[in-house]
Amino acid sequence: MGGNVGTQSSTIFTRGLVLGQISMNRFTGAWLRESWNGRIMGLILGLVGGAIAWIWQGMFELGLAIALSLTFTITIAASSGFLVPWVLVRLGFDQAAGSDPFITTIKVISGLMIYFSMVSLFVPMLG
Numbered sequence: 001m002g003g004n005v006g007t008q009s010s011t012i013f014t015r016g017l018v019l020g021q022i023s024m025n026r027f028t029g030a031w032l033r034e035s036w037n038g039r040i041m042g043l044i045l046g047l048v049g050g051a052i053a054w055i056w057q058g059m060f061e062l063g064l065a066i067a068l069s070l071t072f073t074i075t076i077a078a079s080s081g082f083l084v085p086w087v088l089v090r091l092g093f094d095q096a097a098g099s100d101p102f103i104t105t106i107k108v109i110s111g112l113m114i115y116f117s118m119v120s121l122f123v124p125m126l127g
Contacts, residue, residue: 001045001070002077002107009034009081010099017089024089031082038078039071046071065118073111080106 012034016022022030050067054060084102085095 002073002111003104005038005041005074006077006081006103006107007100009038009078010085010095010103013082013085014096014099017085024086027086031079031086034082035075035079039075041078042071042074045074059123061122062119065115065122069111069115069118072114073107076110077103077107
């Protein structure tokens with residue numbers, strides 16, 4: 001989920017930049033809005049995924065770990081999906097070609113760390 005959200009967020013940045021809807025000098029407001037959207041998406045998907053895991057496996061703790069993991073991972077993905085292309089543009093690189101590998105790497109590393117941390121914290125018998 002994080003990879004999809006990060007790539008979509010990067011596409012929104014690129015489109016907004018090309019159409020003049022996002023200014024490089026006034027980036028912070030657009031980035032905060034995208035991060036907020038990621039947080040809302042993460043909460044919704046986290047609650048759904050956590051509820052499904054809880055019902056399916058009968059373990060509230062596992063559902064909680066999945067809910068929090070999805071929430072944090074999707075929030076980070078949306079935020080980095082907007083931030084990485086901005087940094088690449090500021091450094092003079094082509095953000096369209098370079099964003100996805102960086103976003104995917106950030107998402108994979110952070111997503112796995114968050115998930116395993118949450119499972120270790122909330123489901124100690126599995127950790």
